[in-house]
Amino acid sequence: MTGSTDQHPITIDLNQFKLHIGLTNKIELTLHFNSPSRKFYLSVIAFLVNEMKRLGKITSIPLEKHHDLLALLNETVGGSAGSSDKENLLPRIYRKWKDALPNLEEAPLFKVLGRKKEYDGGTSRTHSFTEDEKDSWANIFEYKGSEGNVRLKFAIDKIGATLDDAVIIYEDSLNGDAWDRFLSSLKGEGERVPEVSEIPPPLEVPGAPVLLPTEKETARRDRLRWITLAAMIAVILGAGALTAWKLYLKPAPVKRASMERMAFSLPDKPSIAVLAFVNMSKDSEQEFFSDGLTEEIITALSKSPYLFVIARSSTFKYKGKPVEVRQVSEELGVRYVLEGSIRRSGEKTRITAQLVDAVDGHHLWAERFDRETKEILTVQDEIALKIMKALHVKLQAGQSGSETGRGAKNLETFLKSMEARGQVLRYTKEGNARARQLFEEVIALDPNYA
Incomplete structure (x- = not known):
């Protein structure tokens, strides 16, 4: 589906990563999410709007069930600026939604186009907005729960807008089609192989005299070249390994227990x-x-x-x-x-x-x-x-990998036992009935399984 966005007061532009809100007598903004980590949060807003459109109502969306999609956004659009693990990613989104995104004055996650930051009387530089403008913007960012169990709502109804007033654009598509094409482009990023341009040969200087070195000099220069090249490779590899360790492998510091x-x-x-x-x-x-x-x-x-x-x-x-x-x-x-x-x-x-x-x-x-x-x-x-x-x-003495656990003889026994325990912990009549059935199957498979 393609079309014009001129008539829509709220436009989420995933081509330029801009958000435009134009509601007369309410709020008029154009925000540019102009870095990988910032683009990620505009993508989260687009995701929420698309989900609300799919459900046909402005409502809270649980993040936990959409973790895989959010991880994809983080690792592509967001440039893996932070961990994609559920226990880290979801609380991070929650904190930014609660504290950073609603902050229109300091704008930590976007650039406000058409307005300059000015000194607020102290050392801080902030955008100048009316109290009504700041409140209108902040009220959009609703949430229920906290950290990993949060539900987010892009509450455009708080500024007098409806779902029909909001549009997502990507390439020449709108809304659901735009979002699907946007995700498809991200899923294909990992398969693209960058082209390697040919290195041009060194330029020859016409008319320059050519001095042929002796065999001894040639051998000595070759040795020096190899020694220099080996040293450069060692330095590069060492620096690369150190960088990789600091960025990806070095565990995050842990606060010490008292x-x-x-x-x-x-x-x-x-x-x-x-x-x-x-x-x-x-x-x-x-x-x-x-x-x-x-x-x-x-x-x-x-x-x-x-x-x-x-x-x-x-x-x-x-x-x-x-x-x-x-x-x-x-x-x-x-x-x-x-x-x-x-x-x-x-x-x-x-x-x-x-x-x-x-x-x-x-x-x-x-x-x-x-x-x-x-x-x-x-x-x-x-x-x-x-x-x-x-x-x-x-x-x-004699302890080995096969003797530390409970001793299930096959995978089916193990999986049925695990599912049975999960059913018991639901504390429901149906769960107990299902657990009983699974335990009976476990006993039939392996009478000695503890």
């Missing part, structure tokens, strides 16, 4: 709390899978007499909440905290895990596991063993 604020004194052996692994899959029904793997790791670690492991009932109270490692450590009285995420797609599963020393405030170990789903039974034990080694915990 021994004075510990609810319980630390045990005389290594103590650990395993937080519920975050389900990063598109299907929310896979929650049982991530919860089940977390439980299996807790069980595997609990088998060691040299570790103090916090029970599932204590750690799962933090599930779905934005919580700091320091808080977990102080409230549960443990030194070490394990957190991670799981993304399952078809027969592929990606698990990330990191072990943090909350008292010293640093990461002891972090790893990513890309495996076939059928190999999941070995990964849980592998994680448990790597944690024990990181904590220098003595392994019992």
Whole structure:
């Protein structure tokens, strides 16, 4: 669908990343989201407007169920300016929606076209707007909930506009077609291979005398060239590795837990709390899978007499909440905290895990596991063993990866057991009935599975 946007008071232009609002006697603005991180937030606004148009009403949109799409926007339009993990991305959007986007005077996330910043009497430079203009703009950014469980609304009804007054444009398309084409262009970005231009040969200077070096001089120059080239490569590789480490691999600093604020004194052996692994899959029904793997790791670690492991009932109270490692450590009285995420797609599963020393405030170990789903039974034990080694915990004689867990003989047994536990925790009559059926199937498959 193509057409003109002249008659629309609100235009979200994804070609130039500009937002225009022109409501007579209300507010007139043209904002330019002129950097990757800023473009990301205009894309979020466009996403919300498109969702509201699809639903046919101005309403709040839950971010959690759209995490994959928001991650795509962050990694393409946003230039991966911040982490795309659910526990980081959604709280970041919430904070910017609540504090930065409504701030019309300082405009931290956009450039106000046609107006210059002026000194406000002090050292700060701000845009000059009336109180009505500032209130009208700020009222658009509604939200319910907080952090990762937030629902956002681009409440244009607060400034007297309807959904028909708003239009999204991309290339020569409008609204839903424009949004679909915009997303298609982003999904194709990763497949584009940049063209490499040919390096022109060095220019020859006509008439310049040519002096032929001796063989000895030629050999010496060649050696010098190779030595210089090797040194340059080493410097470049070293600088590149250092940059990559700082930008991508170096773990974020952790706030240290206070021994004075510990609810319980630390045990005389290594103590650990395993937080519920975050389900990063598109299907929310896979929650049982991530919860089940977390439980299996807790069980595997609990088998060691040299570790103090916090029970599932204590750690799962933090599930779905934005919580700091320091808080977990102080409230549960443990030194070490394990957190991670799981993304399952078809027969592929990606698990990330990191072990943090909350008292010293640093990461002891972090790893990513890309495996076939059928190999999941070995990964849980592998994680448990790597944690024990990181904590220098003595392994019992004969203990190996296949002996740390509950001992499921096949993947089907494991998955049915995990789903059954998930159904039990729904605390519903239907959930209990489904769990009973699944447990009966587990027993039929493996009578000895605990």
